[in-house]
Amino acid sequence: MVAAYFFDNDDSVDFRQPHNSGKDVSLDHLAKLGVIYKHLPSQEEVDSLAEQRGYKNRDIMNLNAARFDNNEQLMVEKMKVFYKEHIHEDEEIRYCMDGDGYFDIKDSVLDRWIRVRLDRYDLIIVPAGIFHRFAVTTNNYIKALRLFKDEPKWQAINKPEADQNPIRKSYLATLQTA
Template sequence: MRAYYFDNIPGDQRLPHDSGRAVSSDTLTKLGVLQWSIPVENYEPHIDEIARKRGYKNRDTINVTKEGLGEAYESKIKTFFEEHMHEDEEIRYILSGSGFFDVREFQTDEWIRVHVTPGDLLVLPAGIYHRFTLDEANAIKALRLFQDEPKWTPHNRSELTDANVFRKQYLGSVGAQVTATA
């Protein structure tokens, strides 16, 4: 898994957009982003152990390809790339293919791009602004883990999501000054 600052140059979202400024694992950890590298061969016991320790009770597999998503492919790719947050952790273990998760660094509001490939396990905390896109290979297959019933409800960035309790909890957890709302 490789992380760096997004270059913000207009163009195909599936291109690397590498600014040349690397981001360390420590920086990701400070943002609450967790990562593991687990070989795909015989991954189940390792994933099961992490799931047990972190309380992930459910899982499914998503195949983000034109074939896997059918007619919904183009609209899903656009939806995934809209800046949003979730009220639950987002947990993905990459089985095949590759793609990019972009996360907002709250201090600077810059995008950090994380390139995920087979064997990468990424956990995004509830409340972090992020987005996802495929890379130029146009295919990814990922195991999704959930703490409760499987759901994927994006809350697009807005004044409403800025005031969302999960967003405020996230900001508090990473040391940001959070103002109370009436």
């Protein structure tokens, strides 16, 4: 079962640490934010979901210390790019093939971060317009399948520009009607 909980907001601790506040978050709570989690232990299940949701393209992201000449500090510095609070104009779909990592999802209603740990065979769909960020765990390794509806693209829109983005405003409107 997936680990999802409110982030402890302790910035004095490495962002790759669990940061578990001890307050769990249910899958129903995530669903109200538009976040979908699934555990899919077979490639056939991933392919079926991709077909159902119209994902036509995919690639594999492999983050590990070897990509950074086994320099952990260099890897941590590069990973800070993914850890900045941002949105995308398309939904973000990640399937953990191996390793582990964290997706932090901003609950805009409660104005709190929710940390979702992804382990092997976990899939997360983060809706367009929601603030989020990503971190590897202290294992410094994740191999993830990225799925895309159209041509692969990854355009992060950081704060404060994201606050005025039409996709962001559209996302916030869905929360008010839920």
